[in-house]
Amino acid sequence: MTNLIEIKGVTHAYQTPDGPLPVLDNLNVSVPEGEFAAVVGPSGCGKSTLTRLVAGLMKPDEGEVWLHGELVKTPRKTVGMAFQNPVLLEWRTIMDNVILPLEIVAPTMPRAKRRDRAMELLTLVGLDGFEDKRPSELSGGMRQRASLCRSIVHKPDVLIMDEPFGALDAFTREDLWQTMHALRAKEPFTAVLITHDLRESVYLGDQVIVLSGRPATTQYVLDVKYPGEGGERKLEGLYTPACSDMLAALREQIQIAQGRQPEPAVQS
Numbered sequence: 001m002t003n004l005i006e007i008k009g010v011t012h013a014y015q016t017p018d019g020p021l022p023v024l025d026n027l028n029v030s031v032p033e034g035e036f037a038a039v040v041g042p043s044g045c046g047k048s049t050l051t052r053l054v055a056g057l058m059k060p061d062e063g064e065v066w067l068h069g070e071l072v073k074t075p076r077k078t079v080g081m082a083f084q085n086p087v088l089l090e091w092r093t094i095m096d097n098v099i100l101p102l103e104i105v106a107p108t109m110p111r112a113k114r115r116d117r118a119m120e121l122l123t124l125v126g127l128d129g130f131e132d133k134r135p136s137e138l139s140g141g142m143r144q145r146a147s148l149c150r151s152i153v154h155k156p157d158v159l160i161m162d163e164p165f166g167a168l169d170a171f172t173r174e175d176l177w178q179t180m181h182a183l184r185a186k187e188p189f190t191a192v193l194i195t196h197d198l199r200e201s202v203y204l205g206d207q208v209i210v211l212s213g214r215p216a217t218t219q220y221v222l223d224v225k226y227p228g229e230g231g232e233r234k235l236e237g238l239y240t241p242a243c244s245d246m247l248a249a250l251r252e253q254i255q256i257a258q259g260r261q262p263e264p265a266v267q268s
């Protein structure tokens with residue numbers, strides 16, 4: 001399998017009035033095509049900076065970012081992005097919000113075709129019947145579903161998500177996790193998910209990358225072996241010993257990244 005994202009020896013510091021703030025230190029990350037990489041790490045360690053580098057929104061001081069075999073130097077149209085607050089345009093319907101990237105990336109695509117493509121995704125995430133509503137008429141979870149459709153409507157090479165489910169209640173969040181799996185089953189895409197939720201990282205990730213405290217480097221990579229038959233990930237799987245062990249390992253790594261002494265595991 002070829003690596004769709006290759007981050008090689010990336011080091012970066014922000015220039016601030018108080019001097020340079022080192023944020024990334026010789027960071028190396030590889031994400032094979034079609035894989036889902038979850039990135040976790042202490043608050044402020046540089047996770048969002050990593051997403052900006054992959055999207056080509058900034059250049060590292062040292063090192064290289066490769067996407068689909070091309071060196072990233074400028075902002076990429078082939079990257080879809082989703083954030084904690086889905087920024088949907090209130091003056092547009094849900095349908096017109098979802099087709100927005102197609103207007104930019106595929107301006108010659110006939111409107112009927114754009115609508116068909118958007119409707120296909122809206123149906124998949126359970127929003128058929130809401131396409132003519134305005135964003136304010138939808139719940140937070142529904143808005144995030146629409147935002148996810150918008151992020152992948154133009155079939156980007158990679159979907160970057162910066163805590164997209166962080167503002168949702170626990171039940172809605174779990175629904176959205178399942179929606180992510182449904183979307184990926186329909187049309188596989190490569191994804192990088194920044195999250196603070198270790199369960200989310202294990203449920204969604206093929207690999208979980210733990211970043212160290214700032215300046216961040218790759219401290220630990222967990223190859224997720226999700227329990228269950230036929231590759232289908234069921235939520236109940238999170239409550240199995242296999243997942244508990246993975247979560248315990250990640251928790252320990254986060255404590256190390258925070259510079260804390262890992263707490264001993266609780267014996268049952």
Ligand SMILES: Nc1ncnc2c1ncn2[C@@H]1O[C@H](COP(=O)(O)OP(=O)(O)OP(=O)(O)O)[C@@H](O)[C@H]1O
Nearest residue numbers: 014015016021023042043044045046047048049050
């Ligand atoms: N444009 C900028 N100029 C200066 N400093 C910045 C800039 N962007 C981020 N920083 C600083 O760089 C560090 C890393 O920020 P970043 O947003 O990448 O971390 P993060 O891991 O995503 O944080 P969190 O988990 O809290 O969302 C922080 O200390 C932040 O204050």
